[in-house]
Amino acid sequence: xxxxxxxxxxxxxxxxxxxxxxxxTVRQGEIHAIMGPNGTGKSTLAYTxxxxxxxxxxxxxxxxxxxxxxxxxxxxxxxxGLFLAFQYPVAIPGVTxxxxxxxxxxxxxxxxxxxxKGIPIPEFRKALKERMELLKMESSFAGRYLNDGFSxxxxxxxxxxxxxxxxxxxxxxxxxxxxxxxDALRIVSEGVNALSGPGLGVLVxxxxxxxxxxxxxHFVHIMLDGRIVESGGPDLALHLExxxxxxxxxxxxxxxSA
Numbered sequence: 001x002x003x004x005x006x007x008x009x010x011x012x013x014x015x016x017x018x019x020x021x022x023x024x025t026v027r028q029g030e031i032h033a034i035m036g037p038n039g040t041g042k043s044t045l046a047y048t049x050x051x052x053x054x055x056x057x058x059x060x061x062x063x064x065x066x067x068x069x070x071x072x073x074x075x076x077x078x079x080x081g082l083f084l085a086f087q088y089p090v091a092i093p094g095v096t097x098x099x100x101x102x103x104x105x106x107x108x109x110x111x112x113x114x115x116x117k118g119i120p121i122p123e124f125r126k127a128l129k130e131r132m133e134l135l136k137m138e139s140s141f142a143g144r145y146l147n148d149g150f151s152x153x154x155x156x157x158x159x160x161x162x163x164x165x166x167x168x169x170x171x172x173x174x175x176x177x178x179x180x181x182x183d184a185l186r187i188v189s190e191g192v193n194a195l196s197g198p199g200l201g202v203l204v205x206x207x208x209x210x211x212x213x214x215x216x217x218h219f220v221h222i223m224l225d226g227r228i229v230e231s232g233g234p235d236l237a238l239h240l241e242x243x244x245x246x247x248x249x250x251x252x253x254x255x256x257s258a
Contacts, residue, residue: 002065002081002169003027004049004201009060011041011048011226018044020226021060028169029198033212034205035237036223037245042205043087045223046174050074050084064170079108083168085159087175091147097158098128098142101165108166131164135191153184160191170201177211189214209241224252 004026011019018041026032034042048055049062051074062069069077092100106118119127128142137157147155156176163171173192177185192215196202204215212220212234220236221228224245229252230236240248 001028002201004069004082004170004203005061005063006045006049007061007063009045009048009062010058011044012056012058013044013054017058018055018226019048022223022227024221024228026170026201026203028201030219031196031202031204031215031217032219032221033215033217033237034203034221034223034228035207035240038207040223041226042223043174044226046084046172046203046205049077049172050082051077075107075111078166078168079111081169083163083166083171085156085163085171085173085176087178089147089155089159091145091150093145093148095146096143097146097161098124100146101128101162104162104166128165131161134194135161135164136187137161151184152179153181153187156180156184156188157191160188160195164191164195167199169199170203171195172203172205174205175207176204177206177208185211186214209237212237222248224249229255 006022006024009019009022010017022041022045024032034045036042044055048057049069051072057070064080064082067080069082072080102119102124105124106116109116109118129139132139132141135157147158150158159176176188180188189211192202204211204217206212217234217237220232220234222230222236222240230248
């Protein structure tokens with residue numbers, strides 16, 4: 001069973017420290033949710049794990065499948081089995097969803113074998129059709145330009161389709177619920193649930209309990225000031241929904257001062 005292990009992670013951006021000693025382990029088959037107010041470092045964690053060049057790791061370790069992730073380029077991390085669904089996916093006019101996914105698959109294959117001629121088109125079409133049916137997506141979606149003119153819900157569904165195609169072992173969902181109405185949220189969540197299972201670990205980053213009504217986490221973590229300060233089961237998210245963050249801030253601040 002693969003596991004992503006984060007130890008004492010410190011991260012800065014433009015000389016400002018954002019993550020201040022974060023520890024977390026996510027295993028295949030587990031669903032973890034990270035919650036916290038704006039500015040606590042949730043998205044910084046997601047981008048750091050995938051190797052965004054603007055984020056500088058000043059201390060700590062990240063291990064996945066026995067390898068030091070921090071020494072790898074973003075594409076190497078992806079090939080190892082990590083995946084990030086962006087909060088704000090970028091539009092790529094002129095590149096269809098299908099062509100983008102086929103290019104991504106072929107890049108992975110050629111990284112393993114430079115002589116690989118790429119996935120045959122009939123094989124790819126069959127696989128893509130199966131995944132789109134699993135995610136309850138219309139076939140016409142594959143022929144549209146990636147995220148160009150997409151609604152918020154369509155952009156997030158395209159991210160989940162990428163996840164279904166690339167088949168990661170650990171997926172990080174950075175505020176996938178951002179900007180979604182209830183119907184879009186339900187559809188995207190159903191897609192995540194359809195892919196979840198013993199072969200996939202999921203790290204869900206969110207502000208709100210409402211996403212966790214659809215994607216049921218095994219573990220919930222609260223971030224404050226660049227650290228995970230409280231962990232528990234699904235009831236912890238319900239407690240946050242009812243009481244907000246003041247109680248955990250007070251508990252954390254008292255603990256620090258003690």
